[in-house]
Amino acid sequence: MTIDALREAVARLNTAATALAAVGAVLEARIAAQPLNPAIRPHAEEILDALGLASALEGTSTEDLTPLLAEIRTLTLTNAKILHTSSRDCGWAPSEPVLMQSAGDATSRFPRALASTIAPKLEGLLPRLSSPDAAFLEVGVGVAALAIQMARTWPNLRIVGLDVWAPALALARENIRVAALEERIELREASGESIADEDAFDLAWIPSLFVPERVLPDLLKRVHRALRPGGWLLLPMLKESTDPLASSVARLRTAMWGGSLASTDEAERWLAEADFMDVRRLPAAPVAMTGILVARKATLDRSRSDC
Numbered sequence: 001m002t003i004d005a006l007r008e009a010v011a012r013l014n015t016a017a018t019a020l021a022a023v024g025a026v027l028e029a030r031i032a033a034q035p036l037n038p039a040i041r042p043h044a045e046e047i048l049d050a051l052g053l054a055s056a057l058e059g060t061s062t063e064d065l066t067p068l069l070a071e072i073r074t075l076t077l078t079n080a081k082i083l084h085t086s087s088r089d090c091g092w093a094p095s096e097p098v099l100m101q102s103a104g105d106a107t108s109r110f111p112r113a114l115a116s117t118i119a120p121k122l123e124g125l126l127p128r129l130s131s132p133d134a135a136f137l138e139v140g141v142g143v144a145a146l147a148i149q150m151a152r153t154w155p156n157l158r159i160v161g162l163d164v165w166a167p168a169l170a171l172a173r174e175n176i177r178v179a180a181l182e183e184r185i186e187l188r189e190a191s192g193e194s195i196a197d198e199d200a201f202d203l204a205w206i207p208s209l210f211v212p213e214r215v216l217p218d219l220l221k222r223v224h225r226a227l228r229p230g231g232w233l234l235l236p237m238l239k240e241s242t243d244p245l246a247s248s249v250a251r252l253r254t255a256m257w258g259g260s261l262a263s264t265d266e267a268e269r270w271l272a273e274a275d276f277m278d279v280r281r282l283p284a285a286p287v288a289m290t291g292i293l294v295a296r297k298a299t300l301d302r303s304r305s306d307c
Contacts, residue, residue: 020072021076022047023051026057031062067105081256103143107207110146111150121282122296124230131202134157137204137205142210146205173187192211193218198226200226200227201231202227206236208238209237209254213259213261221273235294236293239291279293279295
């Protein structure tokens with residue numbers, strides 16, 4: 001490849017990056033109900049027109065747009081970390097509250113999808129989440145954006161969120177305070193591998209893109225023990241892609257987040273070794289970076305029923 005060809009590739013990628021930033025700026029203006037700076041507004045709107053996205057914004061709600069803007073910010077800020085030597089370490093840094101908050105906010109749309117399309121397909125889960133003693137375990141609670149939305153979606157749900165990263169937990173405590181959910185969301189500065197609860201939760205969530213691969217096999221066994229009989233696990237995994245560039249980009253992002261690059265096949269084997277049953281992959285959008293594995297703890301503890 002000549003330097004001219006390299007420059008052409010960089011120009012194309014820069015155009016796409018700036019177009020994405022413009023889309024994010026328009027989304028932020030819609031969410032905040034404040035117009036963009038008049039010096040840039042017409043140009044940002046031209047970009048939306050060129051992308052054929054202007055009509056896509058019609059009828060969208062703040063609830064729809066907020067996690068999408070958070071996703072744009074998360075990926076853009078991750079790109080900045082990749083670009084600079086001083087910030088290229090994997091994982092999070094105390095000086096990155098905007099990145100941590102954005103990564104959390106990007107998950108806030110999930111409880112709605114869980115209630116409408118996922119939980120109805122998982123035997124017994126909906127009535128469990130609505131029961132008076134319903135309990136949810138979130139491993140890697142981050143800034144508690146997902147936990148807060150789970151609590152709002154299921155008014156009886158008690159939530160325990162685990163995280164080893166104190167700066168994220170500090171943001172989580174403030175977010176929970178503002179949401180007035182201190183009585184329903186418990187935060188623990190602890191790793192998932194250290195959880196000692198038994199038969200305590202109806203649903204568990206392990207975001208493998210932020211969990212080191214080396215701890216997953218043992219973590220799955222601990223979470224299996226923590227689930228009530230018949231309880232379900234949701235395990236988002238890096239999705240295999242037929243697009244080599246998209247696949248490489250997704251793996252780089254996951255590595256930057258300190259997460260697992262394990263294949264879905266490997267994860268299914270670990271789930272079986274942890275004694276989970278009903279393991280299956282949920283359908284995922286073609287452009288999605290992740291797919292979700294679901295698995296269930298047996299309704300009866302087979303190890304005891306054999307006695």
